Amino acid sequence: MPDQVKVPFVSFLPMEHELDQDLRAAFERVYTASWYIEGKEDAAFEKAFAEYCGVNYCIGCGNGLDALTLILKASGIGAGDEVILPANTFIATALAVSYAGATPVLADPDPATFNIDPAKIEEKITPATKAILPVHLYGQPADMDPICEIAQRHGLQVFEDAAQAQGARYKGRRVGTLGAAAGFSFYPGKNLGALGDAGCVVTNDAALAQKIRELGNYGSDRKYHHIYMGQNSRLDELQAAFLSAKLPHLDRMNAERRRVAELYRRGMHNPLVQLPAEAPGCEHVYHIFAVRCESRDALAAHLAARGIGSNMHYPIPVHLQPAYEGLHLSAGSMPEAEKISRTQLSLPLYYGMTDAQIQAVIEAVNSFDG
Numbered sequence: 001m002p003d004q005v006k007v008p009f010v011s012f013l014p015m016e017h018e019l020d021q022d023l024r025a026a027f028e029r030v031y032t033a034s035w036y037i038e039g040k041e042d043a044a045f046e047k048a049f050a051e052y053c054g055v056n057y058c059i060g061c062g063n064g065l066d067a068l069t070l071i072l073k074a075s076g077i078g079a080g081d082e083v084i085l086p087a088n089t090f091i092a093t094a095l096a097v098s099y100a101g102a103t104p105v106l107a108d109p110d111p112a113t114f115n116i117d118p119a120k121i122e123e124k125i126t127p128a129t130k131a132i133l134p135v136h137l138y139g140q141p142a143d144m145d146p147i148c149e150i151a152q153r154h155g156l157q158v159f160e161d162a163a164q165a166q167g168a169r170y171k172g173r174r175v176g177t178l179g180a181a182a183g184f185s186f187y188p189g190k191n192l193g194a195l196g197d198a199g200c201v202v203t204n205d206a207a208l209a210q211k212i213r214e215l216g217n218y219g220s221d222r223k224y225h226h227i228y229m230g231q232n233s234r235l236d237e238l239q240a241a242f243l244s245a246k247l248p249h250l251d252r253m254n255a256e257r258r259r260v261a262e263l264y265r266r267g268m269h270n271p272l273v274q275l276p277a278e279a280p281g282c283e284h285v286y287h288i289f290a291v292r293c294e295s296r297d298a299l300a301a302h303l304a305a306r307g308i309g310s311n312m313h314y315p316i317p318v319h320l321q322p323a324y325e326g327l328h329l330s331a332g333s334m335p336e337a338e339k340i341s342r343t344q345l346s347l348p349l350y351y352g353m354t355d356a357q358i359q360a361v362i363e364a365v366n367s368f369d370g
Ligand SMILES: *Cc1c(COP(=O)(O)O)cnc(C)c1O
Pocket: 063, 064, 065, 066, 089, 090, 092, 093, 135, 161, 163, 164, 184, 185, 186, 187, 197, 198, 199
């Protein structure tokens, strides 16, 4: 038998090998400067990422969950308020609303795109609704125009959870520019990842930017002056330096992800496996290549037997997690999200996959017979 080509679900090694010298230089620069919080590296990355997104302000913070929480708190959302978000998302989207003191209200996703279905938003609006928080899930922008139109009609704010979609475009516009503010995560596995936890908020609103910066720095406007009961969530110098080393490569690395997705799309022909759809006007950056299969667990086992990793995003929807029992949403209440949780499988897709690995994934998917 020929040697099996192994394909992990994800590997950072090809990217890290390529950027090895830059990443080591970033470490050396910070270590030599011996300055670790609130310094030149943070300021430089914030400026570069704001320019990349095409917004006026970027505020570094500790992680993506904090980014979303800070946006909501700084926007005055809190106890008694409701925020509408998709039922199919990572739990952080809902937790951000809860941490702000408000109530997450889930809307069932569109099974074709996995993103929030604009047609299911309006029925969730109540007098307590303050905002809509769409997620650009798996790297594909949510359908923002109808979402913003609904928000405008009802006097609601729109914020983006862009944690999975750095660099993606909607009708030519970068995510991060499509609402009042956007939260990004730089968790290592995201398309732009730090070497640890990190995140940021981007916005064009100067007052909001300032309040977010203060809230994330102990509520202080000047050292030892505290105008809010803030939190500690800052982007540290080391992570900022690593992110600055990686950012110039993001578009190229996203293009490579799109190329792999295109090869998958052209090569995979298995009626049992439904490939992800690209919505019109959306430039998907394939944080995750999500397929659907009625016998999902058998497909995962079939791939594993061939040395191919896979993953589920996410096996249990937010409303069926014990943490969110309090929402009193029983099984069956979010049928599309629940169906996705039973049938979705994430295939390996990362920067630096070899042709042999890409072919191995395609062949393994094609040879699955249920
Ligand atoms: C990763 C992620 C977050 C949270 O980011 P962290 O940096 O892990 O806190 C929020 N929302 C979505 C959709 C994510 O994928």
